[in-house]
Amino acid sequence: MTDHLNDISPDSSCPQCGSPFTEPVKVTWWGGLLGPKLLHHTKCSECKYRFNSKTRQSNTTGIIIYSVVIFIVVFAVFYILRRG
Ligand SMILES: [Zn+2]
Numbered sequence: 001m002t003d004h005l006n007d008i009s010p011d012s013s014c015p016q017c018g019s020p021f022t023e024p025v026k027v028t029w030w031g032g033l034l035g036p037k038l039l040h041h042t043k044c045s046e047c048k049y050r051f052n053s054k055t056r057q058s059n060t061t062g063i064i065i066y067s068v069v070i071f072i073v074v075f076a077v078f079y080i081l082r083r084g
Contacts, residue, residue, distance in 0.1 A: 014044035015056045021045040024053070035066050 013020045025041040027033055035041070039062040042053040052059045 012042060012053045014046060014049055015051055016044060016049035017047045019044055019046035022053070025050065030063055030067055031070075035063070035070075039063070039066065 012022050014022055022042050022044050025036040025043050028036050028041065031039070031041070039059050040052045040054040041050060041059055043050050050059060051057060052062060
């Protein structure tokens with residue numbers, strides 16, 4: 001009865017190519033040290049696909065939201081510092 005390929009397993013194998021060789025991404029250009037940690041950012045060693053190891057889906061939406069939040073925070077801090 002398994003006629004669908006949506007095999008959601010709890011392991012951290014690559015959702016793109018199925019490779020078990022994945023590793024957590026520690027630093028990214030968009031999130032520094034904190035961003036990839038918050039988004040469970042993981043990289044496949046085989047096909048270089050990057051995904052969220054918790055949802056096993058692409059992190060693109062999360063990265064956009066994270067970037068927007070950081071931008072707002074930085075802007076707010078900058079604004080407050082300039083006013084003070
Ligand atoms: Zn892969």
